[in-house]
Amino acid sequence: MNERPNILFINTDQHSWDAISAYGxxxxxxxxxxxxxxxxxxxxRSYCTDPVCAAARSSWATGLYTSETGVPFNGGHLHPExxxxxxxLSDGGYQAFHCGKWHVPGRDVRESFQTLYYGxxxxxxxxxxxxxxxxxxxxxxxxxxxxxxxxxxxxxGYVDPHDVCEYLHNHEEKRIPNPVEQGIVSxxxxxxxxxxxxxxxxxxxxxxxxxxVDDALIHAAILKGIRDWDELHWRYLRWNYYRFIEKVxxxxxxxLALLRETSLHHNTLIIFSADHGEACGSHQMFQKxxxxxxxxxxxxxxxxxxxxxxxxxxxxxxxxxVSGVDLFPTVCDYASIDVPEGLQGSSLRPLAEGRDVRWxxxxxxxxxxxxxxxxxxxxxYVTEYKPKATEDFLPPGPDATQxxxxxxxxxxxxxxxxxxxxxxxxxxxxxxxxxxxxxxxxVKLHRQQIVHPSPKRIISxxxxxxxxxxxxxx
Amino acid sequence: xxxxxxxHWSFDYNHGAQNPQFAQELIGTLREYYAETTACDTRxxxxxxxxxxxxxxxxxxxGGGANEELSIGTAIIERNKDNGFWNYSVHYENTTSxxxxxxxxxxxxxxxxxxxxxxxxxxxxxxxxxYSELRCKGYLxxxxxxxxxxxxxxxxxxxxxxSVKLTCNWALFDVIPALAQxxxxxxxxxxxxxxxxxxxxxxxxxxxxLESIQTPFPLDxxxxxxxxxxxxxxxxxxxxxxAIASTFxxxxxxxxxxxxxx
Numbered sequence: 001m002n003e004r005p006n007i008l009f010i011n012t013d014q015h016s017w018d019a020i021s022a023y024g025x026x027x028x029x030x031x032x033x034x035x036x037x038x039x040x041x042x043x044x045r046s047y048c049t050d051p052v053c054a055a056a057r058s059s060w061a062t063g064l065y066t067s068e069t070g071v072p073f074n075g076g077h078l079h080p081e082x083x084x085x086x087x088x089l090s091d092g093g094y095q096a097f098h099c100g101k102w103h104v105p106g107r108d109v110r111e112s113f114q115t116l117y118y119g120x121x122x123x124x125x126x127x128x129x130x131x132x133x134x135x136x137x138x139x140x141x142x143x144x145x146x147x148x149x150x151x152x153x154x155x156x157g158y159v160d161p162h163d164v165c166e167y168l169h170n171h172e173e174k175r176i177p178n179p180v181e182q183g184i185v186s187x188x189x190x191x192x193x194x195x196x197x198x199x200x201x202x203x204x205x206x207x208x209x210x211x212x213v214d215d216a217l218i219h220a221a222i223l224k225g226i227r228d229w230d231e232l233h234w235r236y237l238r239w240n241y242y243r244f245i246e247k248v249x250x251x252x253x254x255x256l257a258l259l260r261e262t263s264l265h266h267n268t269l270i271i272f273s274a275d276h277g278e279a280c281g282s283h284q285m286f287q288k289x290x291x292x293x294x295x296x297x298x299x300x301x302x303x304x305x306x307x308x309x310x311x312x313x314x315x316x317x318x319x320x321x322v323s324g325v326d327l328f329p330t331v332c333d334y335a336s337i338d339v340p341e342g343l344q345g346s347s348l349r350p351l352a353e354g355r356d357v358r359w360x361x362x363x364x365x366x367x368x369x370x371x372x373x374x375x376x377x378x379x380x381y382v383t384e385y386k387p388k389a390t391e392d393f394l395p396p397g398p399d400a401t402q403x404x405x406x407x408x409x410x411x412x413x414x415x416x417x418x419x420x421x422x423x424x425x426x427x428x429x430x431x432x433x434x435x436x437x438x439x440x441x442x443v444k445l446h447r448q449q450i451v452h453p454s455p456k457r458i459i460s461x462x463x464x465x466x467x468x469x470x471x472x473x474x
Numbered sequence: 475x476x477x478x479x480x481x482h483w484s485f486d487y488n489h490g491a492q493n494p495q496f497a498q499e500l501i502g503t504l505r506e507y508y509a510e511t512t513a514c515d516t517r518x519x520x521x522x523x524x525x526x527x528x529x530x531x532x533x534x535x536x537g538g539g540a541n542e543e544l545s546i547g548t549a550i551i552e553r554n555k556d557n558g559f560w561n562y563s564v565h566y567e568n569t570t571s572x573x574x575x576x577x578x579x580x581x582x583x584x585x586x587x588x589x590x591x592x593x594x595x596x597x598x599x600x601x602x603x604x605y606s607e608l609r610c611k612g613y614l615x616x617x618x619x620x621x622x623x624x625x626x627x628x629x630x631x632x633x634x635x636x637s638v639k640l641t642c643n644w645a646l647f648d649v650i651p652a653l654a655q656x657x658x659x660x661x662x663x664x665x666x667x668x669x670x671x672x673x674x675x676x677x678x679x680x681x682x683x684l685e686s687i688q689t690p691f692p693l694d695x696x697x698x699x700x701x702x703x704x705x706x707x708x709x710x711x712x713x714x715x716x717a718i719a720s721t722f723x724x725x726x727x728x729x730x731x732x733x734x735x736x
Binding site: 115118129133142144149166167169170175179244246247249250257406 | 481483486488570573599600601604625627629630672675682701702703705721
C-alpha cells in the first residue's frame with residue numbers, strides 16, 4: 001500500500017447544493033452520491049468561487065480566486081505563470097491524471113496532467129450525453145489496470161447536469177409544449193415551483209444587464225425563448241434537471257463500484273464537488289452567472305471507502321464555510337505536498353477528520369468580473385463595482401468608492417433571498433459591516449492585470465454596457 | 475403539433491447547426507431513403523439491418539466549423555433470428571466523443587425483446603489519450619441481478635424483479651413497432667426496464683403514444699421517459715420502421731435498411 005493516499009476528485013457540472021437525495025430532496029434519486037455522503041463528510045456551507053464553469057474551475061486548478069487567475073468569466077485566459085494542481089502534484093511525486101471536462105482556458109490539460117480521456121473533439125463546456133459514459137469507461141480501464149508504486153491523483157470531470165443548458169438552448173427558437181400538453185408526464189409527477197420563484201427586482205445593474213433585459217449580455221436568445229413559459233414549463237425544467245443529475249449519479253456509481261472491487265479503495269481519498277450550481281427556476285432564473293444561492297452553493301463531500309484514510313463518515317458539517325479555493329490545499333495536505341505561496345484556500349483535512357481548527361466565518365464569491373458577494377451565517381451581501389472610466393483590465397477592488405447597487409438578504413428569515421434589505425435604513429450598519437468585510441477580504445487578493453486579448457475584449461464590451469447605465473442613472 | 479415545414483419540435487434542431495441546416499439534412503436523408511427503399515431487395519428471415527445517420531442536437535458552439543459535415547456518426551443495428559431468439563449486433567460510432575461501441579446481445583421475446591444469456595460491449599476510443607479500449611461482459615444472475623465484468627472485476631449494475639422483462643434501448647427499434655398497436659389501442663403506457671447501452675439500468679421506464687403527423691412523412695410518434703432518462707421521441711413510419719429517434723442530444727435518422735423484419 002502507498003504511504004500517501006490515492007486521491008480521486010469526482011466533479012459534476014452545474015450541480016446545485018441541494019440536488020442530492022441524501023440531503024432530503026424528494027424529487028430525484030441519487031443513490032451513489034448518497035453513498036459518498038454515508039462514507040464521508042458533507043460540507044453544507046460550500047460555495048464556488050464564481051458561478052460559471054471556466055472561472056470556478058480555474059480556482060480548483062490554482063487555489064486562487066478568479067480575479068487572480070485571469071479567468072473571471074468563461075472567456076478568460078489563465079495567467080501562464082500560475083502553477084496548477086497537476087504540475088504541483090507531479091513535482092511532488094504523484095501521478096496526476098485527468099479525465100473528462102477541464103475547461104480552464106489558457107492551460108492545456110494535456111501539459112499538466114496525463115489525460116485518460118478528453119474526447120476526440122476536445123471536451124468544451126457541454127456534451128455529457130457523449131462524453132460522460134466514455135469518461136467512465138476510461139476510468140474503469142484505469143482503475144482496473146493501475147500498477148505503479150506512485151500514488152495517483154485522478155480528477156474526473158463529468159459534464160452532467162450541465163446538459164440542462166442544452167435543454168434551454170433547445171427552447172431558443174421554437175415552442176415546445178409543456179409535458180402535460182405532450183401527454184408524457186402528469187402534473188403531479190413534476191416538482192413544484194421553487195418557493196423563491198418570485199423575486200425582488202431590486203438587483204444589481206450587472207445582474208440585470210447580464211440576465212434580465214431583452215438584450216441581455218448572456219443568453220438573450222434563451223431569455224426570449226422562455227418569455228411565454230407557463231408554470232408547467234418551469235416545473236418541467238426542474239424535472240429534466242433532476243434527470244440529468246440521475247444520469248451522472250449512475251456514472252459515479254459505476255466508478256465507485258469498480259473502485260470497491262480493486263485493492264486501491266483501501267487507500268483512496270474521494271472528494272466530490274461541483275463547479276457551480278443551477279438556478280432551475282429560482283428567482284425566475286435559469287442556469288448560473290448570478291450570485292443567488294442556487295447558482296453559487298455546491299455540494300462538497302470528502303469520503304473514503306476503505307480504512308487507509310481518515311475521514312469522518314455519515315456526517316454533515318453545517319458550520320464551516322468552504323470555497324472552491326480549498327480544493328487545492330486539501331489535496332496537497334492529504335498528499336503531503338507543500339502548496340505554492342499565495343494560495344487563498346485552506347485544507348479541509350482537519351475538518352474532515354473531525355478536528356477543530358480556526359476557520360473563516362464567511363464565503364467570498366466573485367461573478368462576471370465586477371460582481372462580489374460575502375455570505376455568512378446570518379446575512380448575504382451582494383454588490384458590484386462600477387466600471388472604471390478608462391478600463392485598465394486590473395480586476396476591480398478593493399475600492400468602496402466604486403461600489404454600485406447592492407442586495408442584502410437575511411439568510412435566517414429569508415433563505416430564498418426574496419427581499420432585498422440593502423436599501424432599508426434599519427440595515428445600514430449591517431451593510432457597512434459587510435462592505436468592510438468584503439474590502440478586508442479583497443485586500444488579501446493578488447489581482448493581476450489581464451493581458452490576453454480575448455478576455456480584454458469581453459471586459460471592454462461588457463464595461464461599455466455598464467458604463468452606459470451609470471452615465472444615464474448617476 | 476408540427477408546422478408546415480415538417481419540423482416537429484421533437485426533431486427540429488435547426489438552431490443547433492447552421493450549415494448545413496439540420497432539418498434539410500434530416501428530411502433529405504429520409505427522402506433519399508424512401509426513394510430507394512421501394513426498389514430494395516428484401517430477404518425475409520435473413521439478417522436484418524437498419525443504419526442510421528447521427529445528427530447532433532446540441533448548440534452550435536460545441537459543433538465543428540462551418541465546413542464540417544453535420545453528421546457526427548452512424549449507428550447500425552443488425553439482428554438475425556435463430557431458433558426463436560434474436561441475436562443483435564449494434565455498432566455505434568460517434569466522431570465527437572471519439573468512442574466507438576460494439577454491442578452484442580441476445581433476446582428471447584418477440585415483443586419485449588428480453589435480454590437473455592450474456593452480452594458484451596467493446597468500446598474503443600479514437601481520441602489521443604491513454605484510454606484506448608474497454609471490454610465489458612454482462613449477464614443476468616438468477617434472472618434478477620444484472621452484473622458487469624470489466625477487466626476481471628465484477629460489479630452489480632442493479633437488480634430487477636424476476637418477472638420483469640429487461641431489454642436494451644437498442645432493441646427499442648423492434649420493441650416499439652411490435653408494441654405500437656397495443657400502446658395505441660390501450661391508451662396506456664408500457665412499463666419497461668431498460669439496460670441502456672447494456673450498462674446502465676433504467677428500472678422505471680415508460681413507453682407511450684405521442685401523436686401522429688403527416689409531414690414531412692406520415693409518422694406515428696412514441697415517447698420514452700423514466701428515472702435517470704431524459705425523454706426521447708421515436709417516430710414509426712408506415713413500413714413499420716423507426717424513421718427518427720430523437721434522444722436528448724442526438725437524432726438518429728434512418729438511411730438504410732437491408733432485409734425485412736422476421
